[in-house]
Amino acid sequence: MLFSGATFLYAFLPAILLCYFIAPGVRWKNAVLLVGSLIFYFFGEPVYVLLLVFSSLSDWIHSLVIEKHRGDRKAKIALISSIVINLGMLGFFKYTDFLIGTVNAVFGASIPKTGVPLPIGISFFTFQTMSYTIDVYRGRAHAQRDLATMATFVCLFPQLIAGPIVRYVDVAAELEDRRHTLEGAALGIRRFAFGMGKKVLIANVMGELTQIFRDSGDKSVLFYWLYAVAYALQIYFDFSGYSDMAIGLGAMFGFKFPENFNYPYISKSITEFWRRWHMTLGGWFRDYVYIPLGGNRTTKLKWLRNIAVVWILTGLWHGAEWNFVLWGVMFGVLLIVEKLWLGKLLEKLPGFVNHVYVLFVVVLSFVVFNAAGLKGVVSDIGGLFGAGGIPLVSGEAVYYLRSYAVAILAAVIGATPLPKLLYNKLHEAPKVALEPLATAVLLALSTAFIINGSFNPFLYFRF
Amino acid sequence: MKKVKYILTVAVFVCLIFGFALGQLLLPDRANSETERRELAQAPELSAKALFNRQFSDDLESYLLDQFPLREGFRTVNALFRFDVLRQMDSNGIFLKDGGIYKTETVTNTDQIQYAARLYNTVCQDLLSECNVYFTVVPDKSWFVREEGRPTLDYDGLFSIMRSSVTGARYIDILDTLSADKYYRTDTHWMQPALFDTVAALARAMGTEDALTPESAYTARTLSPFRGVYLGQAAVPVPPDSLTYLTSPDTDAAIVSGPMYKYDTLYPTELFEGMDGYDVFLGGTQPIIEIECPGARTDRELYIFRDSFGSSLAPLFAGAYKKITVIDLRYVSSAYLPNAVTFTPGSDVLFINSTLVLNTAMIMR
Numbered sequence: 001m002l003f004s005g006a007t008f009l010y011a012f013l014p015a016i017l018l019c020y021f022i023a024p025g026v027r028w029k030n031a032v033l034l035v036g037s038l039i040f041y042f043f044g045e046p047v048y049v050l051l052l053v054f055s056s057l058s059d060w061i062h063s064l065v066i067e068k069h070r071g072d073r074k075a076k077i078a079l080i081s082s083i084v085i086n087l088g089m090l091g092f093f094k095y096t097d098f099l100i101g102t103v104n105a106v107f108g109a110s111i112p113k114t115g116v117p118l119p120i121g122i123s124f125f126t127f128q129t130m131s132y133t134i135d136v137y138r139g140r141a142h143a144q145r146d147l148a149t150m151a152t153f154v155c156l157f158p159q160l161i162a163g164p165i166v167r168y169v170d171v172a173a174e175l176e177d178r179r180h181t182l183e184g185a186a187l188g189i190r191r192f193a194f195g196m197g198k199k200v201l202i203a204n205v206m207g208e209l210t211q212i213f214r215d216s217g218d219k220s221v222l223f224y225w226l227y228a229v230a231y232a233l234q235i236y237f238d239f240s241g242y243s244d245m246a247i248g249l250g251a252m253f254g255f256k257f258p259e260n261f262n263y264p265y266i267s268k269s270i271t272e273f274w275r276r277w278h279m280t281l282g283g284w285f286r287d288y289v290y291i292p293l294g295g296n297r298t299t300k301l302k303w304l305r306n307i308a309v310v311w312i313l314t315g316l317w318h319g320a321e322w323n324f325v326l327w328g329v330m331f332g333v334l335l336i337v338e339k340l341w342l343g344k345l346l347e348k349l350p351g352f353v354n355h356v357y358v359l360f361v362v363v364l365s366f367v368v369f370n371a372a373g374l375k376g377v378v379s380d381i382g383g384l385f386g387a388g389g390i391p392l393v394s395g396e397a398v399y400y401l402r403s404y405a406v407a408i409l410a411a412v413i414g415a416t417p418l419p420k421l422l423y424n425k426l427h428e429a430p431k432v433a434l435e436p437l438a439t440a441v442l443l444a445l446s447t448a449f450i451i452n453g454s455f456n457p458f459l460y461f462r463f
Numbered sequence: 464m465k466k467v468k469y470i471l472t473v474a475v476f477v478c479l480i481f482g483f484a485l486g487q488l489l490l491p492d493r494a495n496s497e498t499e500r501r502e503l504a505q506a507p508e509l510s511a512k513a514l515f516n517r518q519f520s521d522d523l524e525s526y527l528l529d530q531f532p533l534r535e536g537f538r539t540v541n542a543l544f545r546f547d548v549l550r551q552m553d554s555n556g557i558f559l560k561d562g563g564i565y566k567t568e569t570v571t572n573t574d575q576i577q578y579a580a581r582l583y584n585t586v587c588q589d590l591l592s593e594c595n596v597y598f599t600v601v602p603d604k605s606w607f608v609r610e611e612g613r614p615t616l617d618y619d620g621l622f623s624i625m626r627s628s629v630t631g632a633r634y635i636d637i638l639d640t641l642s643a644d645k646y647y648r649t650d651t652h653w654m655q656p657a658l659f660d661t662v663a664a665l666a667r668a669m670g671t672e673d674a675l676t677p678e679s680a681y682t683a684r685t686l687s688p689f690r691g692v693y694l695g696q697a698a699v700p701v702p703p704d705s706l707t708y709l710t711s712p713d714t715d716a717a718i719v720s721g722p723m724y725k726y727d728t729l730y731p732t733e734l735f736e737g738m739d740g741y742d743v744f745l746g747g748t749q750p751i752i753e754i755e756c757p758g759a760r761t762d763r764e765l766y767i768f769r770d771s772f773g774s775s776l777a778p779l780f781a782g783a784y785k786k787i788t789v790i791d792l793r794y795v796s797s798a799y800l801p802n803a804v805t806f807t808p809g810s811d812v813l814f815i816n817s818t819l820v821l822n823t824a825m826i827m828r
Contacts, residue, residue, distance in 0.1 A: 006527035007520065014484040043520040186469035189476040205549065215569075216614070399612035403552040428464050436471035443479050448541040451531050452698070
């Protein structure tokens with residue numbers, strides 16, 4: 001079920017809100033959320049909902065074992081068992097066919113692929129559950145004794161399938177007791193409406209342009225760049241819009257989810273970009289991979305190894321294709337280069353140059369990200385620089401540049417804090433009408449786009 | 464003050480979400496959309512199979528979208544936002560120009576166009592060897608407003624393939640007789656009253672121009688409102704057209720029949736209220752129609768292989784041919800034709816299809 005679908009917005013959401021606020025006490029409210037979340041997931045993945053239940057059960061049992069045997073070997077075994085099960089699920093569903101394909105390609109074998117479809121959101125919920133058992137093992141969280149509460153955490157529909165990656169410690173207290181305030185609800189609604197607008201009015205429109213490029217037989221260098229910029233904007237507004245909706249929904253139900261984006265396209269270095277982009281994933285890899293490996297408090301060689309491991313894993317997390325690995329490696333190399341040499345140079349350069357550098361790299365990186373395998377990377381990156389003798393400009397490229405100029409400009413401005421800064425300068429009085437009006441307009445406009453059946457995929461669902 | 468803002472925000476949200484949800488529940492479902500000319504999705508049946516193969520969730524989404532309260536208004540908002548705010552030059556290929564609605568097809572199916580040429584040749588060779596065979600191509604109206612850069616069908620390529628590949632029939636050029644204003648503003652079709660030059664050009668090539676019913680003998684009859692196919696697709700607030708059909712003593716005297724034809728006139732006006740108002744011309748989709756024309760000033764026969772453009776064209780030959788047989792190869796196979804139609808030697812034959820049909824010609828058999 002998509003947040004930006006009629007089933008969610010005008011059937012599921014009102015129904016669950018009604019049941020939730022009628023339900024007395026936090027235990028019943030959790031029960032409503034749990035049942036609702038299972039229905040939510042069931043609509044998209046009828047069979048794999050059992051996987052979700054299994055995941056909840058498995059980590060609930062493992063965490064209890066860990067807590068019972070805290071400090072001894074059994075706790076460690078339980079932790080390893082939990083990680084093996086989680087990574088095993090992720091590996092089986094996400095990477096088996098990738099591995100088979102690679103073996104076939106390298107050794108000329110013809111091992112048949114499993115063809116098992118990827119459960120929606122598996123990368124998100126396995127990371128959440130892993131963080132839970134690891135935190136229990138480290139003593140940062142108490143094991144949740146109530147299975148229903150634990151399952152509510154794992155299955156919580158706002159962040160279940162596309163993040164942000166919410167750790168148990170982030171919401172542990174709220175799972176037991178949370179307040180529902182008018183302010184929380186209003187701010188959640190506002191956040192949800194803005195996220196919906198980002199997704200439906202900007203990301204989907206950019207998505208139409210990227211699809212037009214893919215379908216066009218009139219490619220040119222200009223068209224490749226138009227595509228690259230459109231895709232960079234699409235993926236930002238798609239994913240950050242989803243995160244906004246998730247955070248907004250969480251707030252409506254009394255939860256405070258972590259932020260996931262902080263205007264990444266205004267960054268002045270790639271290091272800064274990754275502090276602003278998909279912050280919960282970056283934080284997860286930092287806390288559960290990079291630091292346990294020794295982080296930067298080790299020899300230079302091991303430090304470089306640690307960065308390499310994190311970024312290969314980051315690439316692989318995003319997709320089981322070599323272009324994702326390349327994408328991760330590319331950022332790993334750039335981060336190392338920035339930390340060793342480029343960072344100091346960037347500090348001395350004018351901010352404008354830094355922005356151009358970051359945007360150039362990021363736009364290229366998303367072309368790699370969205371390519372169809374490594375062959376697609378060569379073709380798409382080549383196209384940006386005129387490979388294959390394509391013309392600099394084509395009639396279609398100019399036409400679509402003109403046709404989407406306003407949307408691109410709006411997206412570029414919307415990717416900066418400028419609208420928020422301007423809004424914050426307003427006095428409170430006009431905001432009394434403006435905020436409800438903006439909420440209504442965004443929801444109504446988004447509904448208009450949804451009804452018209454326009455392009456509506458969520459890019460991060462495949463992760 | 465903040466509290467008022469919060470109350471208003473929550474109230475707006477609750478009204479919208481619950482209001483439309485209740486509207487979905489309480490308002491009666493509609494069977495079809497007049498503007499989009501299609502049947503609307505109905506409530507899906509719940510079954511274990513449909514639930515587990517995700518058919519139910521897909522169907523439920525389609526149903527909710529199709530039956531959404533104020534759906535037409537929302538579609539208009541979407542179109543206006545795209546055209547007037549985002550300043551998009553088209554929306555899913557639909558664009559507006561000089562008050563008309565156009566749609567561009569961007570993919571040129573060369574194989575399908577070549578298939579059409581081969582099919583014409585096969586029919587000519589197998590069935591029409593003793594006839595005078597002609598063909599023409601009806602350009603989509605977007606051809607007349609083509610401009611640099613706007614993606615479009617490769618019309619030059621299409622015309623070139625047809626002219627060079629159709630060897631069994633003589634090409635009649637009608638492009639000079641047409642212009643964008645001879646088509647309905649809201650529809651893909653041309654207007655019958657604007658076809659006198661076109662009919663004259665065709666009849667001239669076939670040697671029957673002098674026998675055509677004179678323009679002054681026709682009476683224009685109008686049906687309103689005619690909501691063309693593009694009006695529903697575009698969802699923009701453009702006023703609908705009026706559909707005009709021409710009658711004359713020759714058309715009034717015509718006797719129409721056909722295996723699927725249930726009407727006793729060339730213009731079954733009762734179909735105007737159906738999904739496609741253009742069905743008024745020869746009843747819309749019909750495999751074979753025979754038109755006996757007692758008022759004709761020649762003894763010649765005409766066979767027209769056509770699509771819907773030919774439906775409005777054929778009646779205008781009623782004064783020039785004793786018998787007109789109208790055949791649509793989308794609904795009757797050419798292989799079956801010898802069982803259904805006897806082609807009289809020496810007759811005229813006209814293949815007339817639009818660029819839209821030629822680009823998807825494999826629907827003809």
